[in-house]
Amino acid sequence: MSEDGHSIHFEAEVIRFDAPGGWHAVFLPPDAAAEARFFGRANGLGAIAVQVLIGTTRVRTSLFPDKRRDSFLLPLKADLRRCENIKVGSRIPVHLTLNA
Structure with missing residues (x-):
């Protein structure tokens, strides 16, 4: 986590x-x-609004809770995948920032 407490950095594998x-x-x-x-206030579905920086592309999206994995799912829209040449199986660095 960053010093300001409002960012999370990680690397993960893209799945489909x-x-x-x-x-x-x-x-x-x-x-x-x-x-x-x-990280932030979840909506009624448990989703948390975030900004994501992957490569040089920044987008607004949401984290969705996944109770089976005790984790969160971060969807990757087609525009983002095209801009950053992201494929299934790619390991990508992710920088999440809480939406204000």
Whole structure:
């Protein structure tokens, strides 16, 4: 976590769900997920609004809780994947910042 307490940095592998739409995402590693639990106010679905920096691309998105893995899921939209040439199986560095 950064010195200001409002950022989380981690690296994770990109996965693709076989569900309709073929979502691409990363799961936060255990230490990052533990920090994210105290990261911000969740909405009614448990999602936490964040800004994500991957490579040189910054986007606003949300973390979604995953109770089965005791983690959070970070979806990766197609525009972000195209801009940063992200493929399934890629390990990517992620910098999360709490949305103000």
